[in-house]
Amino acid sequence: MRLEALARAAIADALKRLAPSASREDIPLERPEKLEFGDISSRIAFTLAKELKRPPQAIAQDLAAAVSHPAFEKAVAAGGFLNLHVRPEALREILREILSEGESYGDWSLGGGKPLQVEFVSSNPTGPLTVGHGRQAALGDALANLFSALGWEVTREYYLNDEGRQIELLARSLWARYRQALGEEVPIPEGGYHGDYLVPIGEELAREWGDKYPEWTPAAAEAFRRVAVERMMGMIHEDLAAIGVSFDVWSREGDLHRRGLVWEVFEALREKGAVYEKDGAYWMKSTAYGLSRDPVLIRSDGTPTYLMVDIAYHVDKYRRGFVKVIDVQGADHVEEQQQVKLALRILGYPEEFLDYCVHQFVTLKGREGIEKMSTRAGRFLRLKDLVDELGRDVVRYFMVRRRPGAHLVFDLELAKKTSMENPVYYVQYAHTRIASIFREAEKIGEPVTRDALRMTDLSPLEDPDELALIKELDRFPDVVRKAAESYGPHLLCEYLEELAGIFHPYYNRVRVLGQGEATPARLALLLALKTVLAKGLSLLGVSAPEVM
RNA sequence: GCGCCCGUAGCUCAAUUGGACAGAGCAUCGGCCUUCGGAGCCGAGGGUUGGGGGUUCGAGUCCUCCCGGGCGCACCA
Numbered sequence A: 001m002r003l004e005a006l007a008r009a010a011i012a013d014a015l016k017r018l019a020p021s022a023s024r025e026d027i028p029l030e031r032p033e034k035l036e037f038g039d040i041s042s043r044i045a046f047t048l049a050k051e052l053k054r055p056p057q058a059i060a061q062d063l064a065a066a067v068s069h070p071a072f073e074k075a076v077a078a079g080g081f082l083n084l085h086v087r088p089e090a091l092r093e094i095l096r097e098i099l100s101e102g103e104s105y106g107d108w109s110l111g112g113g114k115p116l117q118v119e120f121v122s123s124n125p126t127g128p129l130t131v132g133h134g135r136q137a138a139l140g141d142a143l144a145n146l147f148s149a150l151g152w153e154v155t156r157e158y159y160l161n162d163e164g165r166q167i168e169l170l171a172r173s174l175w176a177r178y179r180q181a182l183g184e185e186v187p188i189p190e191g192g193y194h195g196d197y198l199v200p201i202g203e204e205l206a207r208e209w210g211d212k213y214p215e216w217t218p219a220a221a222e223a224f225r226r227v228a229v230e231r232m233m234g235m236i237h238e239d240l241a242a243i244g245v246s247f248d249v250w251s252r253e254g255d256l257h258r259r260g261l262v263w264e265v266f267e268a269l270r271e272k273g274a275v276y277e278k279d280g281a282y283w284m285k286s287t288a289y290g291l292s293r294d295p296v297l298i299r300s301d302g303t304p305t306y307l308m309v310d311i312a313y314h315v316d317k318y319r320r321g322f323v324k325v326i327d328v329q330g331a332d333h334v335e336e337q338q339q340v341k342l343a344l345r346i347l348g349y350p351e352e353f354l355d356y357c358v359h360q361f362v363t364l365k366g367r368e369g370i371e372k373m374s375t376r377a378g379r380f381l382r383l384k385d386l387v388d389e390l391g392r393d394v395v396r397y398f399m400v401r402r403r404p405g406a407h408l409v410f411d412l413e414l415a416k417k418t419s420m421e422n423p424v425y426y427v428q429y430a431h432t433r434i435a436s437i438f439r440e441a442e443k444i445g446e447p448v449t450r451d452a453l454r455m456t457d458l459s460p461l462e463d464p465d466e467l468a469l470i471k472e473l474d475r476f477p478d479v480v481r482k483a484a485e486s487y488g489p490h491l492l493c494e495y496l497e498e499l500a501g502i503f504h505p506y507y508n509r510v511r512v513l514g515q516g517e518a519t520p521a522r523l524a525l526l527l528a529l530k531t532v533l534a535k536g537l538s539l540l541g542v543s544a545p546e547v548m
Numbered sequence B: 001g002c003g004c005c006c007g008u009a010g011c012u013c014a015a016u017u018g019g020a021c022a023g024a025g026c027a028u029c030g031g032c033c034u035u036c037g038g039a040g041c042c043g044a045g046g047g048u049u050g051g052g053g054g055u056u057c058g059a060g061u062c063c064u065c066c067c068g069g070g071c072g073c074a075c076c077a
Helices: A003-018 A044-052 A056-066 A088-104 A131-149 A165-181 A198-209 A218-243 A253-258 A261-271 A306-319 A331-346 A383-390 A392-400 A412-416 A423-443 A464-485 A490-509 A518-539
Strands: A040-042 A072-078 A081-086 A115-119 A153-160 A249-252 A275-278 A281-284 A296-298 A324-330 A354-359 A362-365 A408-411
Touching (some): A003 A072, A003 A081, A044 A056, A044 A081, A056 A081, A131 A324, A131 A354, A198 A218, A218 A392, A249 A253, A261 A275, A324 A331, A331 A354, A383 A392, A383 A412, A392 A408, A392 A423, A392 A490
Parallel strands (some): A153 A249, A362 A408
Antiparallel strands (some): A040 A081, A281 A296
């Protein structure tokens, strides 16, 4: 039983004897930062004060006196808090349980195998992925991993928008590059794509097709659109492969149209009275529901807008059976998100069905001219180039280390360093060091397998750092859960750095091998630590190397 | 102007969603190179949490008003 469960049992028991009427299931628990406040504490006395009509301090004192549980050596009341001090034996028992769970330690069954979708990246095929998309790729993949760990059946989905005006502009830009390759002075169209990446493709088409498309005709538009999308998707796949993200489902806007879903959903909105006609177009009455603007759903030329299709797409997600959908999107889409959520509400879908994980943008520090990125202007750093330069692990880790809602300053000089300034190496190195100890241990015949170590005598574990490590390991499942539910993989980074931060000094101070009975006990602790480090890193999509 | 997000050590960021004296890393300064990997370890200084008011036992966290920044405000996606 983990520390939380033990504390809950101990406090509930005391409460039952002290004030049966006030007994409750939800006992608030915290991990105090200061050692003097014990190993786990509760502010329950504050919550009971009103009900019992007594000051929190008095309640805490009575509870402290009433706590009697084998896992805790003492209970102390301090300023209304109830602080519990755990017995080392109880911690060792926890370690034994962690070892028994092995690699599944940290998993939950909260999701009950229900289908959950994480949609992320979903970049339009108008260019390769930039470092900005990299944040989304790392974030979305980590969230998908985390929700898998919570027990959901997770689908990673990429929504591919391969039609519309932007694609038209891309095709036109590519055609311009093609004409330029044939020696003609054709400018990139207004609002078109200026990036260099279209130049070699234009040259290639010039060689292949010669002067087949001298004018921008419907036939040319069709041909260039097809090639452009195909080639851009090729680049996007290269970028995704570089950062190691793969998707289960690629959905295309065109499919939604073909199935008639867009119009069906539009009619449903109209039946709800949420649509009106003006200037030949159909608008959604969003301002009537408190939003700042009424958006167009159907243009005056009769074609649906991106928003309309997006609403239909989410209806489609619901019909496909997802119980929960998380869309990872940049901060520039907030209004769109409000509109989609509103439409789903009007249509009667459950409020919790759709959630957005909104992230702020990435700015690059240390390279001139690309601080402010723009795919259209051709001013960006390609994701694949960044990964080739720094390595997948560094890019992934840096991208998820910050709270999604905060701006991310990606310091290129820092990321390049292989010293302790670089937190990803700090964590990985802890794992590597443990792996190294195990290689040595095996050579000298110490027990190294999980089966052997979980049966070993753990009583030699009494060093404060050893007990602190067990307490941290005990927290791991809660960190996984919170990182998932708050859409904050950075919490996992923080936790792993904390673990490594206890281990490194310990390693420096305490020898593991050749210490008699202490050796197998320490190996048991380190095996659990190694397992948790590896699992935590893998949830972030980062490797846990045996050697570095 | 309106909507959303953000402002925490010199820098980059946390803070168990309202809890105890606001924590890390980097940078700065000073130590540790004979044993399992030095990509490491130990120590020191550094703060009116942008500012004012409010809510309560208790506020970085909630409400309000300023100041400063980002994003959006298309019959683009």
